[in-house]
Amino acid sequence: MERAQIESLPKIELHVHIEGSIQPETVLRLAKKNGARLPAQDLDGLREFYRFRDFPHFVEVYVAVTQCVKDEEDVYTVFSEFLEGQASQNVLYTEATYTASTLESHSGIPWVRQREAIESALADSGERLGLVLDIVRGQSVSEAFRVLEWVEAGLRGADCALGLAGEERRGTREYGEVFDAAHRAGVPVTVHAGETCGAESVCEVLDVCRPHRIGHGVRATEDAEVVARLRDLGTFLEVCPSSNVCLGVVPTLAEHPLPRLREAGLKVGINSDDPPMFGTTLTEEYVRCAEAFDLRTEDLVAMNADSARAAFLPEADKAALLTAILRPQGA
Numbered sequence: 490m491e492r493a494q495i496e497s498l499p500k501i502e503l504h505v506h507i508e509g510s511i512q513p514e515t516v517l518r519l520a521k522k523n524g525a526r527l528p529a530q531d532l533d534g535l536r537e538f539y540r541f542r543d544f545p546h547f548v549e550v551y552v553a554v555t556q557c558v559k560d561e562e563d564v565y566t567v568f569s570e571f572l573e574g575q576a577s578q579n580v581l582y583t584e585a586t587y588t589a590s591t592l593e594s595h596s597g598i599p600w601v602r603q604r605e606a607i608e609s610a611l612a613d614s615g616e617r618l619g620l621v622l623d624i625v626r627g628q629s630v631s632e633a634f635r636v637l638e639w640v641e642a643g644l645r646g647a648d649c650a651l652g653l654a655g656e657e658r659r660g661t662r663e664y665g666e667v668f669d670a671a672h673r674a675g676v677p678v679t680v681h682a683g684e685t686c687g688a689e690s691v692c693e694v695l696d697v698c699r700p701h702r703i704g705h706g707v708r709a710t711e712d713a714e715v716v717a718r719l720r721d722l723g724t725f726l727e728v729c730p731s732s733n734v735c736l737g738v739v740p741t742l743a744e745h746p747l748p749r750l751r752e753a754g755l756k757v758g759i760n761s762d763d764p765p766m767f768g769t770t771l772t773e774e775y776v777r778c779a780e781a782f783d784l785r786t787e788d789l790v791a792m793n794a795d796s797a798r799a800a801f802l803p804e805a806d807k808a809a810l811l812t813a814i815l816r817p818q819g820a
């Protein structure tokens with residue numbers, strides 16, 4: 490497949506982190522404006538700092554980047570640039586994860602002020618965004634309930650959902666009551682699992698969080714019964730191939746289980762996770778996967794159609810997205 494063909498393909502993205510999408514140029518600009526200290530002072534140094542080493546280093550990069558965002562003006566900038574970046578890749582609709590609670594505790598920007606900045610960025614861009622506000626494993630249950638409150642209250646111009654992220658070993662079970670409350674309130678749920686831990690972690694989130702989708706979930710392939718359970722439940726997997734290679738979940742892209750998951754009848758989509766931190770973009774993910782797995786246009790269209798069906802949107806909006814995705818290319 491030609492890169493130009495992939496660039497023009499209408500796309501849906503369901504797993505990408507706002508903070509993990511901030512471009513190095515913007516990180517430098519924000520750091521300078523706010524007097525935030527970074528381990529690198531120029532673009533080359535920052536790119537080197539971004540280059541993946543191991544999971545603890547990845548967390549260090551993530552925290553350093555988040556700490557450059559200091560006020561609502563920065564939140565506005567970050568969201569505006571994110572929306573522009575998605576539109577430039579022909580992404581018709583995105584559901585992005587955002588850790589508002591970390592920004593509140595690290596930068597002291599109360600959620601209500603973050604929310605106003607996000608609403609302004611959305612209004613000015615004219616784009617629609619799905620926003621997954623996530624609980625980070627390790628947070629207290631009361632902090633987790635606050636995140637659920639924000640999701641339930643919602644914000645203008647964005648459809649909200651509840652997420653769970655962070656190191657899987659730090660636990661899932663303690664948040665059971667939060668997810669029970671989310672389901673009672675009709676809040677859509679997506680949970681990171683089956684990434685740093687194996688199939689048993691996927692089972693645990695299915696039992697405890699009953700998610701509509703799973704972020705990653707690729708290590709479900711370690712247990713055929715778990716794969717069958719996901720297929721029977723119709724749980725969609727938000728697959729992020731380069732992220733999995735960078736974080737050592739799989740040794741190489743060629744060994745990534747994406748084709749096996751599809752062959753097993755699971756619904757999956759291709760996503761970029763934290764693109765500049767993993768040296769990728771959504772378009773680049775499509776290019777790499779098309780090459781590694783010999784995917785044709787119809788495979789990419791089918792995954793986008795499944796992503797549209799798995800979006801946390803009203804049925805009429807999903808139908809409109811499906812029409813745009815399934816329209817013959819070039820028509």
Ligand SMILES: [Zn+2]
Pocket residue numbers: 504506654681704762
């Ligand atoms: Zn993620």
